[in-house]
Amino acid sequence: MTTATSAFDVARIREDFPVLQQMVNGKPLVYLDNAATSQKPQSVIDTLVHYYTSDNSNVHRGVHTLSQRATEDYDAARSTARQFLNAASDQEIIFVKGTTDGINLVAHSYGRQHLGPGDEIIISTMEHHSNIIPWQVLCQEKGAHLRVIPINDAGELLIDEYERLLTPRTKLVSITHVSNVLGTINPIEQIVEMAHSRGVPVLVDGAQAAPHMAVDVQKLGCDFYVFSGHKVCGPTGIGVLYGKSDLLEAMPPYQLGSEMIKSVTFERTIYNDLPYKFEPGTPHIAGAIGLGAAISYISDIGMDRIFAYESELLRYGTERLSAIGGLTLIGTAAKKGSVLSFVMDGVHPHDIGTILDAEGIAIRTGHHCAQPLMDRFGVPATARASLAFYNTKEEIDVLVKGIDRVIEVFS
Amino acid sequence: MPQLPDVPLHGLYGESIMDHFRSPRHRSALASSDIETEEFNPFCGDRVILQIKLDDAGRITQVSSRSEGCSIIQATASMMAEALLGKSLAQAAALDHAFRAMMRGESLEQESAPELGDLVAMQVVREYPVRIKCALLPWLALEVGMESHQLGQAERD
Numbered sequence: 001m002t003t004a005t006s007a008f009d010v011a012r013i014r015e016d017f018p019v020l021q022q023m024v025n026g027k028p029l030v031y032l033d034n035a036a037t038s039q040k041p042q043s044v045i046d047t048l049v050h051y052y053t054s055d056n057s058n059v060h061r062g063v064h065t066l067s068q069r070a071t072e073d074y075d076a077a078r079s080t081a082r083q084f085l086n087a088a089s090d091q092e093i094i095f096v097k098g099t100t101d102g103i104n105l106v107a108h109s110y111g112r113q114h115l116g117p118g119d120e121i122i123i124s125t126m127e128h129h130s131n132i133i134p135w136q137v138l139c140q141e142k143g144a145h146l147r148v149i150p151i152n153d154a155g156e157l158l159i160d161e162y163e164r165l166l167t168p169r170t171k172l173v174s175i176t177h178v179s180n181v182l183g184t185i186n187p188i189e190q191i192v193e194m195a196h197s198r199g200v201p202v203l204v205d206g207a208q209a210a211p212h213m214a215v216d217v218q219k220l221g222c223d224f225y226v227f228s229g230h231k232v233c234g235p236t237g238i239g240v241l242y243g244k245s246d247l248l249e250a251m252p253p254y255q256l257g258s259e260m261i262k263s264v265t266f267e268r269t270i271y272n273d274l275p276y277k278f279e280p281g282t283p284h285i286a287g288a289i290g291l292g293a294a295i296s297y298i299s300d301i302g303m304d305r306i307f308a309y310e311s312e313l314l315r316y317g318t319e320r321l322s323a324i325g326g327l328t329l330i331g332t333a334a335k336k337g338s339v340l341s342f343v344m345d346g347v348h349p350h351d352i353g354t355i356l357d358a359e360g361i362a363i364r365t366g367h368h369c370a371q372p373l374m375d376r377f378g379v380p381a382t383a384r385a386s387l388a389f390y391n392t393k394e395e396i397d398v399l400v401k402g403i404d405r406v407i408e409v410f411s
Numbered sequence: 412m413p414q415l416p417d418v419p420l421h422g423l424y425g426e427s428i429m430d431h432f433r434s435p436r437h438r439s440a441l442a443s444s445d446i447e448t449e450e451f452n453p454f455c456g457d458r459v460i461l462q463i464k465l466d467d468a469g470r471i472t473q474v475s476s477r478s479e480g481c482s483i484i485q486a487t488a489s490m491m492a493e494a495l496l497g498k499s500l501a502q503a504a505a506l507d508h509a510f511r512a513m514m515r516g517e518s519l520e521q522e523s524a525p526e527l528g529d530l531v532a533m534q535v536v537r538e539y540p541v542r543i544k545c546a547l548l549p550w551l552a553l554e555v556g557m558e559s560h561q562l563g564q565a566e567r568d
Contacts, residue, residue, distance in 0.1 A: 349481075380479070
């Protein structure tokens with residue numbers, strides 16, 4: 001074990017998560033579906049209760065005390081998110097519903113403004129449907145084309161192919177930081193550098209990266225970065241779109257309403273400054289404040305320590321699962337996040353999921369909203385165990401025992 | 412066949428279901444058929460291709476029920492094919508009705524309810540609400556197939 005992992009007091013951390021302290025089907029819950037959503041620490045739950053118990057009010061409107069408190073906490077959450085991503089300023093942090101919403105915002109606003117007939121958008125084979133469909137529909141609308149970077153059998157991007165796809169017709173690259181199915185960590189800095197050398201901006205889908213590793217948008221150099229609150233131990237319905245301020249300034253609003261305006265007459269409306277231009281209507285105030293608490297919680301543990309601990313869990317899980325006959329891991333990239341997707345000979349993932357559930361083990365089964373990727377590997381679905389910093393090697397042992405049960409039932 | 416009594420699976424992977432899963436009946440494609448449908452569940456990749464051959468009296472003389480996916484769909488598709496043989500389309504519709512009623516936990520009037528036979532084993536799936544759709548896909552194929560057959564008949568008449 002490395003120093004970073006031996007210093008990691010997972011037993012202490014688990015005490016912060018009330019949901020983990022339960023029995024499911026008579027067995028202690030083993031929650032291995034973190035790529036779908038993460039569990040919430042008590043501090044986040046307390047923050048939400050406190051907000052609704054003591055501070056509930058609308059933001060940026062009232063002069064009364066409660067409104068001031070709510071506004072202060074809401075603004076503070078934005079600063080927390082800025083620090084988390086190391087963005088240059090708070091106005092580059094737009095609160096959105098989640099990753100899907102953030103990508104849709106960029107597609108509708110930036111995409112509509114910049115895309116024309118014959119233009120191209122580059123994505124990859126390993127994208128989640130959320131990072132395919134908005135671009136596909138936009139391309140159909142504009143007479144533009146979607147270009148897809150292929151991957152190798154380990155689940156790594158073919159960078160040479162990407163190089164070939166970058167042409168004067170390319171208007172945007174939209175790529176996932178970490179694959180939700182394969183766990184592959186993509187070389188974002190290199191991808192951005194190659195795109196920027198041709199003047200092409202890059203959006204990064206950070207839904208599966210932000211919960212597991214330190215993200216520095218200035219170091220990555222990307223133009224947009226999106227992640228979901230509920231995958232970083234925060235509430236559902238809140239997420240962050242980071243955008244470089246010069247790009248955001250030049251973009252038209254995505255949705256229209258109050259909060260995003262400076263002045264309104266029946267003849268014309270002057271839009272508000274960043275970030276409010278992109279936050280019409282009463283925002284998800286409690287969600288944003290809860291997200292702030294969640295980011296503080298994981299940042300206090302330390303993203304580098306989380307990454308080191310999860311890497312050790314992944315190494316252990318890979319070793320144990322690889323030793324099981326008839327089990328094939330899907331996604332074996334050299335640089336990989338804590339996702340273990342697998343298929344088993346003669347057993348459909350749904351049957352794996354049901355038998356494991358009887359053992360108290362929660363995994364995801366299905367196509368993981370990545371059907372083109374399933375097609376690439378020639379499988380209809382996979383079983384996926386996705387790890388978080390509150391999981392343990394003992395839980396991986398329980399998973400392996402559960403898989404032994406699957407083999408027993410189907411032998 | 413291990414029964415794993417200590418696992419709270421309610422017999423989901425019990426003898427009858429696993430027998431039909433391991434040795435599915437009526438999986439060979441028919442060269443010609445009067446009814447042919449394919450149903451697909453994009454959420455899990457479950458798929459069933461159903462073919463039915465009728466005689467002049469309108470009785471089911473041959474069935475091909477080819478399914479891909481989990482144990483539930485494969486066992487159901489096999490059991491359904493077995494149960495359909497020799498039935499008229501009206502009896503097939505009644506069987507479908509009875510199966511769906513069983514999966515909803517409803518009891519039909521005894522005298523009008525057709526024999527479900529091996530299909531009774533599928534009621535365990537009610538304990539797993541997210542898996543019920545797996546058990547219903549072959550029946551959906553049957554319903555869609557019979558409906559388009561009836562439409563075709565109506566057009567010819």
